[in-house]
Amino acid sequence: MASRESICPVTIYGSSISYFTGKLETYCRIKGIPYRLEALTAGRTAPLVREHTGSSQMPALRLADGRWLSDTTPIIQWFEQAFPEPAVIPSNPLQRFFSLLLEDYADEWLWRPAMHFRWYYQAGARFAGHHLAEEIGADVALPTALKRWMITRRQRRGYTAGDGITRDQVPAVEAIYRRMLEQLQAILQTRPFLLGERPSLADVGFSGPIFRHFALDPVPAGIMRREAPAVWEWSARLWNYRLGDTSGELLAGIPGDWGPILDEIGAHYLPYLCANNAAVAAGHRRFDAEVGGVRYRGARWSRYRVWCLQQLRAHFNALGADDQLAARALLERHGCWEPLWRQAELPIDDSVCGRLPFHVDAKMIDVYD
Ligand SMILES: N[C@@H](CCC(=O)N[C@@H](CS)C(=O)NCC(=O)O)C(=O)O
DSSP states (O other): OOOHHHHOSEEEEEOTTOHHHHHHHHHHHHHTOOEEEEEOOTTTHHHHHHHHHSOOOSOEEEOTTSOEEEOHHHHHHHHHHHOOSSOSSOSSHHHHHHHHHHHHHHHHTTHHHHHHHHHHSHHHHHHHHHHHHHHTTTTSOSOHHHHHHHHHHHHHHHHSGGGTOOGGGHHHHHHHHHHHHHHHHHHHTTSSBTTBSSOOHHHHHHHHHIIIIITTSHHHHHHHHHHOHHHHHHHHHHHTOOGGGOOOOBOSSOOGGGHHHHHHIIIIIHHHHHHHHHHHHHTOSEEEEEETTEEEEEEEOOHHHHHHHHHHHHHHHTSOHHHHHHHHHHHHHTTOHHHHHSSSSOOOOGGGTTTTTTOOOTTTOOOOO
């Protein structure tokens, strides 16, 4: 295994307003991994990243010894194994499993309202389009206004209107955000982090959508300040936290106030994953889904999210017998158990994901072009 000296400092290639770059930066900051952020520019850096990781998705991470990694979820797991202390993933198996579940939910389902708020509203699109035009478009020789327009059009086609968020879907997608605020506000009013006195993987998972989108983009940030100031405060507290400097304790077990988040995962996220599996199995790049009483039409398939579900199942299967019983009881109580296992076979080719985080297979991700 590598020594800390041989891999640090690391370089993160991404954007200073990107969801997953923000998640990885948050992890590095609280873990105490020194890093430098370099813009993943369309002209110069993206081809380099693609050459070394197999994909130009952001963030990519280069270790000081020259190895490259991609995909924040396996990157974090790799670091936790290589450098167990200070631990971000809880060592208690049940807490570990449920933290991985919350991380996945924050990564893959809150992405939807986060992209919506940024690109649907003029104020968000103007801010983010301009920022990205100057940051990741810095080496593209076009006028900034044109780059901003091209970026906005691409994002809307890929992630909002083009991912099934049409005008009639807007209230339902915004309701996901408001429920999240309510769930987190209730927790963060009683303790500084989701699992206790110090941050854990669950906080890192929520940092992607919150720190880099909801607390930054004008429309959702205004709502957060008004309706959930404890979440606003948590976002800065997490960014400022160094695990090595403090000794805060985690609570025991899974806190009861995670229940409403688990209900949400059971009623919305996991049924959506099932519909996505069915689409991938049938070879349908677009699909409709009835999830939590909301009809989503024309959503884009995601082969990556089939892998996410497979990973959740593998994490469950890795638990010992007693922990499996306890996890199952909690999953059943919150409607997560049945959709977690609904499809016996997942439409996934194991050969395409075995090399993460050192290589991303293009067959796995559906980067929007
Ligand atoms: N599962 C990946 C997701 C990374 C991802 O989707 N990053 C976005 C930016 S935040 C991206 O690069 N999307 C590709 C695109 O828009 O072309 C991770 O955790 O790192």
